[in-house]
Amino acid sequence: xxxxxxxxxxxxxxxxxxxxxxxxxxxxxxxxxxxxxxxxxxxxxxxxxxxxxxxxxxxxxxxxxxxxxxxxxxxxxxxxxxxxxxxxxxxxxxxxxxxxxxxxxxxxxxxxxxxxxxxxxxxxxxxxxxxxxxxxxxxxxxxxxxxxxxxxxxxxxxxxxxxxxxxxxxxxxxxxxxxxxxxxxxxxxxxxxxxxxxxxxxxxxxxxxxxxxxxxxxxxxxxxxxxxxxxxxxxxxxxxxxxxxxxxxxxxxxxxxxxxxxxxxxxxxxxxxxxxxxxxxxxxxxxxxxxxxxxxxxxxxxxxxxxxxxxxxxxxxxxxxxxxxxxxxxxxxxxxxxxxxxxxxxxxxxxxxxxxxxxxxxxxxxxxxxxxxxxxxxxxxxxxxxxxxxxxxxxxxxxxxxxxxxxxxxxxxxxxxxxxxxxxxxxxxxxxxxxxxxxxxxxxxxxxxxxxxxxxxxxxxxxxxxxxxxxxxxxxxxxxxxxxxxxxxxxxxxxxxxxxxxxxxxxxxxxxxxxxxxxxxxxxxxxxx
DNA sequence: AAAAAAC
Numbered sequence: 001x002x003x004x005x006x007x008x009x010x011x012x013x014x015x016x017x018x019x020x021x022x023x024x025x026x027x028x029x030x031x032x033x034x035x036x037x038x039x040x041x042x043x044x045x046x047x048x049x050x051x052x053x054x055x056x057x058x059x060x061x062x063x064x065x066x067x068x069x070x071x072x073x074x075x076x077x078x079x080x081x082x083x084x085x086x087x088x089x090x091x092x093x094x095x096x097x098x099x100x101x102x103x104x105x106x107x108x109x110x111x112x113x114x115x116x117x118x119x120x121x122x123x124x125x126x127x128x129x130x131x132x133x134x135x136x137x138x139x140x141x142x143x144x145x146x147x148x149x150x151x152x153x154x155x156x157x158x159x160x161x162x163x164x165x166x167x168x169x170x171x172x173x174x175x176x177x178x179x180x181x182x183x184x185x186x187x188x189x190x191x192x193x194x195x196x197x198x199x200x201x202x203x204x205x206x207x208x209x210x211x212x213x214x215x216x217x218x219x220x221x222x223x224x225x226x227x228x229x230x231x232x233x234x235x236x237x238x239x240x241x242x243x244x245x246x247x248x249x250x251x252x253x254x255x256x257x258x259x260x261x262x263x264x265x266x267x268x269x270x271x272x273x274x275x276x277x278x279x280x281x282x283x284x285x286x287x288x289x290x291x292x293x294x295x296x297x298x299x300x301x302x303x304x305x306x307x308x309x310x311x312x313x314x315x316x317x318x319x320x321x322x323x324x325x326x327x328x329x330x331x332x333x334x335x336x337x338x339x340x341x342x343x344x345x346x347x348x349x350x351x352x353x354x355x356x357x358x359x360x361x362x363x364x365x366x367x368x369x370x371x372x373x374x375x376x377x378x379x380x381x382x383x384x385x386x387x388x389x390x391x392x393x394x395x396x397x398x399x400x401x402x403x404x405x406x407x408x409x410x411x412x413x414x415x416x417x418x419x420x421x422x423x424x425x426x427x428x429x430x431x432x433x434x435x436x437x438x439x440x441x442x443x444x445x446x447x448x449x450x451x452x453x454x455x456x457x458x459x460x461x462x463x464x465x466x467x468x469x470x471x472x473x474x475x476x477x478x479x480x481x482x483x484x485x486x487x488x489x490x491x492x493x494x495x496x497x498x499x500x501x502x503x504x505x506x507x508x509x510x511x512x513x514x515x516x517x518x519x520x521x522x523x524x525x526x527x528x529x
Numbered sequence: 530a531a532a533a534a535a536c
Contacts, residue, residue, distance in 0.1 A: 081533065108535055131535040139536095161533045250531055274533055300532050321531060 006032045009061055011098035016057070019094060025050030027207045032058050035181065040202035042195050043183040047154075047305035048331055049207050055151050055181050056091045059125065062149065064099050068122035072146035073104070076174070077127045078167060080157045082107040082278065083285060084305045085127050088153070092125055101125055108132045109278025116141050130158075130166035137173065144173045152198065155184035155191050157304060164194065171198055216334035217314075218341045221354065221365040223375050226347040230261055232370045233317055236343050237267065237295070239371075244288070245313035246332045247297045250321060258317055259297040273299035304328045309336065316344040319353040323360040343368075351378035 003016050003024055024032065027045050034041060035058035045051045059075060068074050079085040089105045096103075104118040106128035115132075119141050126133075126142075136142050150171065152158070158167055180199050184191050195202070224232040233247070247262075249255045252273040259271035270284040270293040287293040289308055296302065297317075303325050311333045320326045326344070333340025344365065346354050358364050369375050 112536080129534060133535095135535050157533085163534075166534085252532075303532090318531095325532095 001029050003028075006057075007036045007061075008032065008057055009064070011064075012057055012060055012095055015095045015097045018097075025054075025207075027051055027205060028054045028057070030203075030205045030207075031055070031181075034203050034205075035059070035179075036061060038062075038179050040179060040199045041181045042199055042202040042204045043181065044185070044187055044204070044206040045183060046185040046331075047307065048335060051153075051183055052088055052091050053095065055153075055183075056088065056095055059149060059151075060092065060096045060099055060101060063101055063124045068102060068124045069146065070122045071119050071141065072143045073119070073123045073126040074146055075125050075149040075151070076133075076144070076147050076170075077125065077151040077153065078133070078158070078170065079127065079129055080154050080161055080163060081274075081301060081305075082109065082129055082281065083301065084154065085129055086282065087305070087307060089127050092127075103127065106132045106136060107278070109281070112136070130163050130170065133170060134166060137170075144170075145175060147174045147178055149179045149181070150174060150198075151181045151183070153183050154305065155182060155194060156186045156188065159188070159190055159194075164190075167194075168197075216337070216339050217330050218339070219330065219344070219365045220342070220368045221344045221346055222368050222370050223346050223348065223378055224370060224373055225376055226349075228370075228373050229317060229345050229347065230258065232345050232373055233258075233315060234262075234265055234267075235370050235372070236315065236345075237262075240313060240341065240343075242294070243310070243312035244291065244294045245296070245315055246302060246311060246329070247295055247315045247317055248303065248320070248329050249297065249299060250318035252299050254318065255297050255299050262295060262297065267295055268293055269295035269297055271297045272302055274301045300325055300329075302332070306332060307335065308332070310338060311335070312340060314340065314342040316342070319344055319346045319350040319357070321353065323353075323356040326357045327361065346378060348376045348379045351380040354378060355380065 001024060002022060004013055006024060006029070008016075026049070027043060028050050031041050031043060031054040035055065041055075043051065043054070045054075055077075063074060066074070077085075077088055079088060085105060085107050089103060092101065092103050101124040102118070102122060103125040104115060104123040104127070106115050106126060108129060108131050115136065119136070133142075137144065152167060152171075155167075158164060180202075182195050182199055182202070184195075187195075222232055222236070237245075247258065247269075249258055252275050255271050255273045259269055262269040270287055272281055272284050272288075276284075284293065284296070285302075285306075288296045300320070303320075314330045314333045316326070316329060320329060330340075330342035333342060344354075354365070367375075
């Protein structure tokens with residue numbers, strides 16, 4: 001079967017062949033002719049099956065006829081994350097090359113102005129995340145009465161993320177007479193109910209998950225004490241032939257920490273999670289795609305659907321809480337017939353999570369030891385409250401350096417420790433690469449390693465002693481995310497903006513008064529390195 | 530246990 005047999009026009013076929021594709025994937029083969037006939041589709045397919053092109057290609061064809069009027073888009077595609085929305089937009093750019101389709105990408109974190117302007121001009125394709133979509137609708141910038149095609153992508157993920165009420169609301173605003181394409185990787189009853197509600201006499205298309213990761217991705221699991229995980233990761237990064245890699249963490253906070261740590265050790269890494277400003281998210285993802293960043297430390301925002309060609313490795317720095325997320329994460333590699341390698345670093349207390357994953361994928365993940373590190377046993381007991389976290393036997397002091405010591409007050413080389421130094425010397429022969437990377441740090445000093453003199457005096461004091469700063473409850477409760485975002489940024493600013501001339505005791509009111517003007521006057525936190 | 534998404 002060739003693309004040319006599916007009923008697509010010459011312009012689209014030309015664009016497809018320029019990208020280098022000749023044969024449609026199963027879902028494209030089944031869906032495209034049907035969509036071209038104007039029928040509804042219920043697609044049970046994961047990303048990586050060619051799902052996106054299965055709706056973008058016929059949509060370009062259908063929308064080629066007619067033109068959009070101002071503020072009245074002709075089609076709407078709903079995506080769960082901003083990155084996926086952007087990826088679909090890229091798809092329209094590529095395959096719509098020889099068509100004059102107007103497109104608008106409505107996602108949060110970017111200015112309203114451009115999006116509104118585009119809507120005013122009239123768009124054929126609207127690609128949106130639910131929040132921004134509803135916002136713009138409520139402001140009267142979108143009229144939905146001319147929508148002819150609706151695509152709901154990744155419906156099960158929308159469910160997970162609590163978007164279903166939004167989706168139902170949006171669909172309620174659309175004309176009843178329309179074509180609807182509905183995609184989901186899984187079909188739990190709740191999703192099935194939605195599909196029944198939104199679709200009319202759909203063709204149901206189910207395609208096998210993309211060559212199950214077992215086939216193209218070599219998996220391995222390393223068990224390490226929690227405090228050894230970064231070291232274990234670095235070891236893997238240096239011993240594996242890593243071209244580029246996703247490195248997943250379970251928490252946004254840890255994405256930041258790990259990113260800093262890797263950078264400090266001379267790795268070319270970027271960070272991506274949902275609390276970062278959108279411009280940074282876009283920029284980082286683009287840099288990773290282009291290869292100017294080798295390692296992308298990220299949260300599960302990037303676990304599903306992000307399609308980057310030729311990623312050699314996936315590292316799970318944390319075992320994912322959801323077994324299914326494991327499959328999604330490692331599916332970032334081994335794509336398009338290429339092989340990939342996926343390593344998971346598990347702490348002893350992750351036994352149950354590992355068990356759940358192995359049950360889901362139906363096999364045991366081969367264990368690998370890490371040279372020079374003690375390999376603890378996985379534990380499978382209920383993790384009751386107050387149960388002590390398993391620790392390395394040789395660990396002398398408790399958690400010091402991690403929490404108790406303010407980051408900036410640490411002398412430049414101690415970090416987590418003297419105790420790791422001890423270990424390291426014991427294993428010096430087996431891990432020469434640890435040593436080799438050290439000089440890098442003097443060439444590229446990180447903020448936290450600058451001489452104490454250059455740092456704000458206040459940071460030498462324990463965090464709890466910082467003057468309390470007012471938080472505007474009203475705004476925070478309405479926009480919890482933004483509130484957190486701002487507070488975090490302030491904290492970072494506080495780390496490196498000394499108030500000159502007050503010594504250790506800067507009066508709280510000075511700090512308060514200075515704060516509002518400070519962020520604007522500061523260089524961006526990344527401008528320096 | 531987390532993450533995702535609106536100014």
